Amino acid sequence: MKTKSKLIKPYTKKSFITYALLIAVFTIVQLILNFGKMSFMMQSLLVPLCVYSILAVSLNLTVGILGELSLGQAGFMCIGAYSGALFSSLMKEAIPEAMVRFPIAILLGGLCAALFGVLIGIPVLRLRGDYLAIVTLAFGEIIKNICASLYLGKDAEGFHLSIKSAADMNMAPDGKMIINGALGLNGTPKDSNFTVAFIILLITVIIAYNFVYSRTGRAVMSIRDNRIAAESVGLNITKYKLITFGLTAFLAGVAGVIYSHNFSTLQASKFDYNMSILILVFVVLGGIGSIRGSVIAAVVLTLIPELLRETIGNYRMLFYAVILIAMMLVTSNSKLKGRITAYTNKLKGLIKKEKKGEIK
Amino acid sequence: MALLEVKGLSINFGGLHAVDDFSIKIEKGELYGLIGPNGAGKTTFFNLITGVYKPTSGTILLDGKDITGKNTIQINKAGIARTFQNIRLFKELSVLDNVKAGLHNRYKYSTAEGIFRLPRFFKTEKAMDEEALRLLKVFDLDDEASVKASNLPYGKQRKLEIARALATKPKLLLLDEPAAGMNPHETAELMETIRFVRDNFDMTILLIEHDMSLVSVVCEKLSVLNFGQLLCEGETSTVLSNPEVITAYLGE
Ligand SMILES: Nc1ncnc2c1ncn2[C@@H]1O[C@H](COP(=O)(O)OP(=O)(O)OP(=O)(O)O)[C@@H](O)[C@H]1O
Ligand SMILES: [Mg+2]
Numbered sequence: 001m002k003t004k005s006k007l008i009k010p011y012t013k014k015s016f017i018t019y020a021l022l023i024a025v026f027t028i029v030q031l032i033l034n035f036g037k038m039s040f041m042m043q044s045l046l047v048p049l050c051v052y053s054i055l056a057v058s059l060n061l062t063v064g065i066l067g068e069l070s071l072g073q074a075g076f077m078c079i080g081a082y083s084g085a086l087f088s089s090l091m092k093e094a095i096p097e098a099m100v101r102f103p104i105a106i107l108l109g110g111l112c113a114a115l116f117g118v119l120i121g122i123p124v125l126r127l128r129g130d131y132l133a134i135v136t137l138a139f140g141e142i143i144k145n146i147c148a149s150l151y152l153g154k155d156a157e158g159f160h161l162s163i164k165s166a167a168d169m170n171m172a173p174d175g176k177m178i179i180n181g182a183l184g185l186n187g188t189p190k191d192s193n194f195t196v197a198f199i200i201l202l203i204t205v206i207i208a209y210n211f212v213y214s215r216t217g218r219a220v221m222s223i224r225d226n227r228i229a230a231e232s233v234g235l236n237i238t239k240y241k242l243i244t245f246g247l248t249a250f251l252a253g254v255a256g257v258i259y260s261h262n263f264s265t266l267q268a269s270k271f272d273y274n275m276s277i278l279i280l281v282f283v284v285l286g287g288i289g290s291i292r293g294s295v296i297a298a299v300v301l302t303l304i305p306e307l308l309r310e311t312i313g314n315y316r317m318l319f320y321a322v323i324l325i326a327m328m329l330v331t332s333n334s335k336l337k338g339r340i341t342a343y344t345n346k347l348k349g350l351i352k353k354e355k356k357g358e359i360k
Numbered sequence: 361m362a363l364l365e366v367k368g369l370s371i372n373f374g375g376l377h378a379v380d381d382f383s384i385k386i387e388k389g390e391l392y393g394l395i396g397p398n399g400a401g402k403t404t405f406f407n408l409i410t411g412v413y414k415p416t417s418g419t420i421l422l423d424g425k426d427i428t429g430k431n432t433i434q435i436n437k438a439g440i441a442r443t444f445q446n447i448r449l450f451k452e453l454s455v456l457d458n459v460k461a462g463l464h465n466r467y468k469y470s471t472a473e474g475i476f477r478l479p480r481f482f483k484t485e486k487a488m489d490e491e492a493l494r495l496l497k498v499f500d501l502d503d504e505a506s507v508k509a510s511n512l513p514y515g516k517q518r519k520l521e522i523a524r525a526l527a528t529k530p531k532l533l534l535l536d537e538p539a540a541g542m543n544p545h546e547t548a549e550l551m552e553t554i555r556f557v558r559d560n561f562d563m564t565i566l567l568i569e570h571d572m573s574l575v576s577v578v579c580e581k582l583s584v585l586n587f588g589q590l591l592c593e594g595e596t597s598t599v600l601s602n603p604e605v606i607t608a609y610l611g612e
Contacts, residue, residue: 207475214474214481215464215488222450222461229448232410233462233528234436243471 015209050197056282056294058251064289067224072136078271080253081260084109113253147268152179184267369418380588393579439531462527535567
């Protein structure tokens, strides 16, 4: 059964190379950390790098696998961040053990975001055309603004909620502010760290690969490639679009929870339109549909401006723009792309020849 | 009881009677041809009985069940599968995955079982691989199982579409110009395959075709459409020698 092993190979190979790469990078970073050789700035970037990678991989499921454009990644992240952080700060005393509390917060944040994803998806994903982009764009901004005007406090009488002002809550003066409007959420336990964030990233990547290479993923890609043919073989279009979009929202929510537990204060203004666009840039430049590419693009494109900040200061955004344009040209220009694949194929050929020589 | 019985089927596209009071009756196991000049409404008829368009009037019975007005997905589940005049493959998927997409509703496990790689994932995928390869073998495509569908040559793409349709295990298979763009050698091969499918899969086949050499050899019965209306129907040889048919279609 020669054909069979050939069929299963491409997936296992691709995914396991990615897992191995991730674990290798993680090990190297840990080593550098242990030897105390990492700058403080770099250390502070480790968790955000994982968060952005999760966001990019999750968005790639909707953009690359389903073929729908979503601009609401920051909105789902915001929902996850707020619901997870709220849970943790309320449960700090009830569940003092972070090892128990944090996984619950992560699941809760993911589920809240997924719920919103499905609620938006049900009306919008039935339509043909780019409605999802428009609706998710509006959704993200609405969520951000609602969260930024949210006031929640607790006193002897119980909880007080308002979406107008702190005074509007009618809380006793000795009450405790939990969410303070645009100032956000205070006192979230710092449960995130690089190891946890990395593990969640690894799980996300595994989920993404397993999703794509399964019965559901095959249905989703069939719908992407040809909607009419997919219907003709009995694939339920709306169901599979909803599952994919819901999973994207879930993972974005999870990323939000990790993000919010990395700082003790959380402000909704972080989750704006620019964040959604940034994640989309990672997905596009990493290669639409390529999960490994999403992670690499998220890491490289987050690190570059920070590294440039250290070296060339104020000119960094200029260079960043140049790099973005260069990457865009390389990934979208078929002539350049062809030349690059020709080179890599040549390299691969050289390596293979050497290997063959070794065996004989 | 006829497998497919269509009565008085009509649809208008803004004043154009694309299909006009058309009726057809196909018995189980028949190899039936639908012919007619360009723009006669043949593809539109396929779109009507597969739920792509809703008829303005008329009824469609499949195996005695009324499927008029049902959507494409329901109709596929009821037992009609088709190919398209302009090939519609899942371009980015492998040849094997195209067929496995057709197997989707017959081999099931949940999304969660897939994500967490539970035993049913491995068991079901293995069974799907085997069935898909068996189908591909019929069309001599098993060696290309891992090739991207869009990289197949044209003739093989047409065959793959048939394999994908068969994967849904239909009662009735609709082929829209299966030989279009094929060279004579490929066409001859295709005729063999169509007969093989009918005999070995217990299939009823309705095909649209312009290639008269194929139609006259393969089809047992014919219906002729002209300007959306039935011009004549019956045994292939009788229909093809009908002078009305010759002037409307063959003589042009
Ligand atoms: N969605 C539509 N909207 C408007 N007109 C349509 C539509 N679909 C088909 N038609 C028209 O209906 C008529 C029949 O088209 P159809 O595609 O069924 O012809 P056909 O018999 O398959 O021809 P061919 O042999 O060229 O494939 C044509 O005049 C076509 O322009
Ligand atoms: Mg046609």
